[in-house]
Amino acid sequence: MITVEAVRFLLSASRSLDFTYAGLLDHHQRVAYLSLVLGQAAGIHREELYRLFKTAIIHDAGVATFKEKERLLEFEVEPEARWEHCRKGFEFAAEVRALDSCAHNLLVHHDRWAGGNPSGFEQSGIPLIGRIIHLADRVDVLIQDEIPILQQASLIKRRIQSKAGQEFDPELVHLLLGLLERESLWLDLTAPWLEERLLACLMAITLPGRVDLMDLGQLFARVVDAKSRFTYCHSRGVAACARILGDELGFSSSECDLLEAAGLLHDLGKVTVPEDILEKNSSLTGAEFNLVKQHPYYTYWLLKSVTRELSLAEWAAFHHERLDGSGYPFQKTAAELALGARIVAVADVFTALREERPYRSGLAWPEIQRILTEQAQAKALDARVVETLLSSRSRLDAKWEQLKNNRPCVPGPT
Secondary structure, three states, rough: EEEEEEEHHHHHHHHHHEEEEEEEHHHHHHHHHHHHHHHHHOOHHHHHHHHHHHHHHOOOOOOOHHHHHHOOOOOOOOHHHHHHHHHHHHHHHHHOOOOOOHHHHOOOOOOOOOOOOOOOOOHHHHOOOHHHHHHHHHHHHHHOOOOOOOHHHHHHHHHHOOOOOOOEEEHHHHHHHHOOOOOOHHHHHHHHHHHHHHHHHOOOOOOOEEEHHHHHHHHHHHHHOOOOOOOOHHHHHHHHHHHHHHHOOOHHHHHHHHHHHHHHOOHHHHHOOOOOHHHOOOOOOOHHHHHHHHHHHHHHHHHHOOOOOOOHHHHHOOOOOOOOOOOOOOOOHHHHHHHHHHHHHHHHHHHHHHEEEOOOOOOOOHHHHHHHHHHHOOOOOOOHHHHHHHHHHHHHHHHHHHHHHOOOHOOOOO
């Protein structure tokens, strides 16, 4: 089992949830910070504060597309938009051991205090963590980054106060408005050292230290793959293929674990790509392809800062690099690409060829073999890895059937 420091990994990887048409936001860190400040003031004990942090830092994990994110940036969110992503987030977290205790709170984090919620809860029957995150989340969507924060404070407080007893727990609103009398709290929310302030809050909590990387990888793989119905199993497919190839090539069990994790997380940066591009059924324009090219770059930096002692970032993020230097975005050459990175690259191409795409059906083995062989002969893909993949057909077929029949790989509503 490969472990990572839980808090730092979640702080970094959760930034993948913050990409919108407007660019990279700080939404999840802001909501987590404000939730912790409010939770501490409400007297929540340490274990629950850590659960509050874990839930807040991934609270929008059920939001896949830019269009869905835009709808949630409105202060008054349509019922369908608010509850559908709560349900998806619940389903995602419930399958991850490190986060399953957060699942129920994800489900209710947009429940209205006055009731009428799909959960059936109302008022104090709504779990406290859900009530806190709901309030902190709506405060943050009211913040306009182009206006100095202290000039917005009075208006934001009035908007929140107007929904006390209907949308929000009135006692929590009263408590929060008192906390927001401190200008420093407003400034914390928009300061470049927000993460430092968040870590300072967490220092007072007894933390579990390290958690299984594969657990967290499963969550973020589901978030990324949910952006398009054509990639709904992609990350898990790449992970499974990479593990099989590593095993066939003599990798140790721990190295195969790392390969699988790299496969799960290789497209973490794809959250930066609008779904309209991912689902386009014709050739991409130059501008569109430039947006696609940035995703391995973000994968690298979302992972590197929290996995420096591992090869995870390199194996995951170099999956579009090619041995002849023709890949992107780092233009690595054969001398710079470790075998782990070469394996993930081949696994990615194989999985993409086998999957259905907007512009074609999934390819059969003869066509897959032809394309992979040509790329190996052109010195783009590693010939030894390609040969290993082609000789592992029975294992790959069995794993592919298992993935297709696995419930999480069935696309939800689009």
